[in-house]
Amino acid sequence: MKSLNKHTAPKSCAPERIIQFGEGNFLRCFVDWIIYNMNQRTDFNSSVVIVQPIEHGMVDMLNGQDCMYHVNLQGRLNGEVVNSITRIDCVSRALNPYTQNAAFMALAEQPEMRFVISNTTEAGITFDATCKLNDAPASSYPGKLTQLLYHRYTTFGGAQDKGLIILPCELIFLNGHHLKDCIYQYIELWKEDLGSNYEGFKKWFTECCYVCATLVDRIVPGFPRKDIADIQQRISYCDNMVVQGEAFHLWVIEKPENMSIEALKAEFPAEKAGLNVLISESEKPYHERKVTLLNGPHTVLSPVAFLSGINIVRDACNDEIISKYIHKVQFDELMQTLNLPMNELEQFAGDVLERFNNPYVDHQVTSIMLNSFPKYATRDLPGVKTYLERKGKLPTGLVFGLAAIIVYYKGGKRVDGTDIIPNDAPEIIELLKELWATNDTQKIAEGVLGATNIWNENLNLIPGLTSLLKTDLDEILSLGMKEAVLRKGI
Numbered sequence: 001m002k003s004l005n006k007h008t009a010p011k012s013c014a015p016e017r018i019i020q021f022g023e024g025n026f027l028r029c030f031v032d033w034i035i036y037n038m039n040q041r042t043d044f045n046s047s048v049v050i051v052q053p054i055e056h057g058m059v060d061m062l063n064g065q066d067c068m069y070h071v072n073l074q075g076r077l078n079g080e081v082v083n084s085i086t087r088i089d090c091v092s093r094a095l096n097p098y099t100q101n102a103a104f105m106a107l108a109e110q111p112e113m114r115f116v117i118s119n120t121t122e123a124g125i126t127f128d129a130t131c132k133l134n135d136a137p138a139s140s141y142p143g144k145l146t147q148l149l150y151h152r153y154t155t156f157g158g159a160q161d162k163g164l165i166i167l168p169c170e171l172i173f174l175n176g177h178h179l180k181d182c183i184y185q186y187i188e189l190w191k192e193d194l195g196s197n198y199e200g201f202k203k204w205f206t207e208c209c210y211v212c213a214t215l216v217d218r219i220v221p222g223f224p225r226k227d228i229a230d231i232q233q234r235i236s237y238c239d240n241m242v243v244q245g246e247a248f249h250l251w252v253i254e255k256p257e258n259m260s261i262e263a264l265k266a267e268f269p270a271e272k273a274g275l276n277v278l279i280s281e282s283e284k285p286y287h288e289r290k291v292t293l294l295n296g297p298h299t300v301l302s303p304v305a306f307l308s309g310i311n312i313v314r315d316a317c318n319d320e321i322i323s324k325y326i327h328k329v330q331f332d333e334l335m336q337t338l339n340l341p342m343n344e345l346e347q348f349a350g351d352v353l354e355r356f357n358n359p360y361v362d363h364q365v366t367s368i369m370l371n372s373f374p375k376y377a378t379r380d381l382p383g384v385k386t387y388l389e390r391k392g393k394l395p396t397g398l399v400f401g402l403a404a405i406i407v408y409y410k411g412g413k414r415v416d417g418t419d420i421i422p423n424d425a426p427e428i429i430e431l432l433k434e435l436w437a438t439n440d441t442q443k444i445a446e447g448v449l450g451a452t453n454i455w456n457e458n459l460n461l462i463p464g465l466t467s468l469l470k471t472d473l474d475e476i477l478s479l480g481m482k483e484a485v486l487r488k489g490i
Contacts, residue, residue: 004237006066011089014039017046019107019148019164021053021118021141023062023094025222029245031117031169033071034275036090041273046115049107050094053120053141059094061241067091069241072224072231074360075248081359082247085235097144101136104144108152111162114267116145118179119169119216127182133190142182149183149209150194153201163208165267167253169216173287176213176254183211210256210264213283217250217290219355248355250276250290254283285340292338293345294352296379297330299372300401302365303408307481309416313363317356325397325485326353333395337386370423372405373454381455385462394464400488403472404481406448410436415480428454441477445469 002008018035020027038044050067052059062069068091073084097104107113118124120141131143138144149164156162168175183205191198224231224244231242251270255261261279270277280286298313304325305316316322330352335345356363380398387395409422409432422429428451435447445466449459460466475484 001238004065004068004239014045014047015112016049016092017112018048018115020048020050023050023058025243026220027119029071029220029243030218032088036088038273042269047090047092052096055098059096062094070239072244073247075246075358076354077247097137105151108148109155116164116166122172125170125178127185133193146183146186153204158200158204160208166211167214174213176211180211210259212256213254215252215283215287218245220245252283252286253279291379292334293349296334298368299375299379301326302368303404306365313356321486329397333397334383337383373428399468400472407476441470441473
C-alpha cells in the first residue's frame, strides 16, 4: 500500500490565506473539509497553514504526509445513507511555534493572509497575565494571536486592508466576543511594550480586524480505529491521519460589528459552494436552536429509552413507542418555545432525527446521562417555562422526562438485570439517595424541585409542576417505563 504524500497523490497549490490554530480531528474534519469544498466549487483558491497551539501535538505527523489526509463521512443526509471518503489537500504546511517561532511570526508578513481560524478547546480562549509580548511564543492562544496581529500591524504600517477576519470555533457561546475581550486585555497588559504604537495598534485592531462569534456543529468521532483497514483498502493509501465524522454539518457565523453580511459572504463564499454555512446578524437564536432541539431531546430521551430496555439512541428512534415520545418532545413542545421561522425549525429538527438515527454510530444512551440534572436545567427547563407561558399548560413530555431522570437516579437494576449507575455531582447523588429512602413520591418530587443548588430557584412554585411530576413518578414505578409512556398517550 502506498504512502500518502505529494509524490504519490496529486496536491493542489493555492495561496496561503488562512492561519489555523489547531490540528485536531474537529478542525480537519469540519473547517478544512469546508475550505476544500469552497476551493473545489468556487474561486476561493486558498490554502491553510496549521499552527499547533500547544507544545506537543500532531504537526510532525501531518507534515509526514505533506498535510494530506482523508475525511470519512458517515450517516444519513436528506434521507440517504452516506459513507463517503474525500482526500483533503488544502493544508499547505503545519508549524510548531514552540520550535519554529520565526516561521510562525513570519505568517504575519504574508500580504495574502486574510483569515484566522481556531479550535483550541473550551479552555483555549483565556487570558493569562503572565504572557509577555516578547515571549516566543506566548503560552495562551489569545496571546499568540495578539503577538501575530501586532507583528502584522508593524510590518504593513497599519494598512487598513491588512486586517484579518477571525473565526474562532471553540465550543463556548459567543466565542468571538470572549476572544476579542482577551485581545484587548493583552493590548492593555502590553501597553508599555507597545510604546508609541499602543494607540495605533488598538485602533487598527478595532477598525480593521473582524472578530466573529461562531457556532459549529458536526459530530467527529476521530480516527476510525474500527474501520481503518477497510478505509485504507478503499483509498489505496496508508493514511495515518484519517478522520471520521458524521455527514451533517452546520457553521453559523455571526457578522462582526464592523462588516456587513454581504461583505463577509463575498470574502467567505461557503454558501455559494452549497455548504451549510450561515452568516447571520446574531449567533444566539441558532445556539438556542441547537441546545433546545438537539441537546434537549437527548437529555430526556436517554433515561426514557434506557429504562425501557433500549441502549442505543438509534434504536430509540426506531422503537414504535419511544419514537413517538421523542417526536412529541421535539416537535410539539421544544420547537414551540423558539423564535426562528417554523420551516427552519422543522428542517433542523428533521436533520437532528436523521443524526440520532445514524446507522454507523452506536451512541449509548448512558453516555448522554452524565450530569443529567444540570443538563436538564440548561437544555430543557427553559422550554418548560416558555411553553407554560405561551400555551398556558405544562409540556407533559418534558415533565415526564424529568420524572424519568429521577427514577434513573434511584439506581439499582433494570428489569433485565442491567445495573443502573447514575453519575453526577456527589451532592446531587446524595440528595437523590436521601429522597428515594423516604419511598414517598410526593417528598421526592418536592425535594428535587426544591433543590436550589441545581435549579437556582424553587421549581415547586411553578403551578402544577409538583403534582404532575408526582403522578409521572407513580406511573413509572407502578407500570414500568414503556407502559407508562404508552398509557400517557404520548
